[in-house]
Amino acid sequence: MDYSSWPQVVAHIDMDAFYVSVELQRRPELRGLPVVVAGTGPRAVVTTASYEARKFGVFSATPAERARRLCPQAVFVPPDFEHYRERSREVMAILHDHVDRAEVVGLDEAYLDLSGLERPRAAARRVKAAIRETTGLACSIGLGPSKLVAKVASDAEKPDGFVELTRAGACDRFAGSSPGLIPGIGPKTVERLTSHGIQTLGELAGTPPSALAAWFGHRLGPHLARVARFEDERTVQTVRVAKSESRETTFDRDLNGVAALEPVLEALSARLCETLVKQERRGRTIGIKVRLDDFSTHTRARTREQPTNELSVVHETARELLREFDPSRPVRLLGVRVAGLDEEAVPRLPRAPAAGQLELSL
DNA sequence: TCTGGGGTCCTAGGACCC
């Protein structure tokens, strides 16, 4: 492969059925069986299903109740996110050992910037082998000239895949696939595309951008035209700063009335502020989220003069918003959010001005 | 078969200021 024509060389690492694979290491006797990581409540959904369970139609976000019916012989394991976070840190540490520039996306994914390396494919192969040797976990890797190509390539031959594609190679390979293959094109957009007679990425790529702009607007239209050709200029971002933090809960049974919700609101506020205080982060906008029994979701927010992470302020504001909203129907979910978090997550180190710069900075 | 929890980004409308 001649990488000199690539604007950048990006690898996308995607851990295979991460939560299930981690659980199988703790319970090796379950290997080869359909295993489902899912909560236990009546409204729980599947977090991850093993490949054996997926054969029965059980996937992420399948309601657990339905998963039980589809695959009664499956072993159901409750999620242990603390443990998954710990194992994720091991994986990400390996990535950082191998490359300078990595962008971690969630617990089980990352992009690597391999631009400028002599042999990027060999480097990606080494990362895959190191993850396997050190953690015993399998991943799939995609290699391409952009994040988009790398991401789609990593998905193409899961599990344990390794796929390298050029931009044109990706266009060819996925021309007959659904546009839903592209991250960012979800069910709603797929449906809208179908209504215009577009069922494949090849058809999307062949649609005049003017038509797409007319149907989807001046931003989504051109975006669709670009991604259909696997054009993507985004670069690997090594630091991501969180802009909001929230806590929410879905009730096993709907709650009626503000009085029943207020204790929950206080508990959620307390959990949220505990984290914010620990991390010394503060936000100006406090919001609530209310999902009613008809699954309609409503948000209310209030922005304050000063950023805060104080429980009394967050809780009082959230309570005001809830009382003003005064849900008229049974409530299935309640959430609290603090947004507009200050940029600096870590306390700034006092930095001495370089010699001779003191006067200039005035 | 009624659909988790934690996020991001986009859109659209209104307030307000210049």
Added chain:
DNA sequence: TCTGGGGTCCTAGGACCC
């Protein structure tokens, strides 16, 4: 007094991702 446009901030909803 009326009109217009642009920019920013805020709110609410929605699509989407892991």
